[in-house]
Amino acid sequence: MPSVKAFSLLLLMLLAATAQASTLRCGSALISHGDDTQEVLDKCGTPISQDFLGYREVVDYYGFHTEVEVEEWSYGPRNGMYHFLRFEGNRLVRITSKRGR
Incomplete structure (x- = not known):
């Protein structure tokens, strides 16, 4: 029978495959949910x-x-x-x- 430790490790690896965050660092700047497209372009570039x-x-x-x-x-690879980055109505709503590859 698999241990709880092995199950926890497997679950962590699955979650790490695609991570979702509310902020992203671009150089020394930080973008977050609610930022508009122009602000993201200014901070992260094209x-x-x-x-x-x-x-x-x-x-x-x-x-x-x-x-x-x-x-x-x-963006990437970094x-x-x-x-x-997903934008709805020119506002950042999701960062994954x-x-x-």
Whole structure:
């Protein structure tokens, strides 16, 4: 029967395959959720790819439905990691990282 230690190690390895964070360091600058696309460009430079993913419907504070553009920008490799930034309505909503190919 596998030990708890072995199971914990396996779970940790699976979680490490794709990591999600709320901040990302670009040189000496830091970007985080809520930053706009221009701020990310200023701090991190031009991404290796910018992919338009489509539109997403969001509901604002007042209950109005609006469609916003969804984009994914890719940076890397930096120390063997690729970083993927998802923007909705020109605001950073998700940062994920994955070990290089």
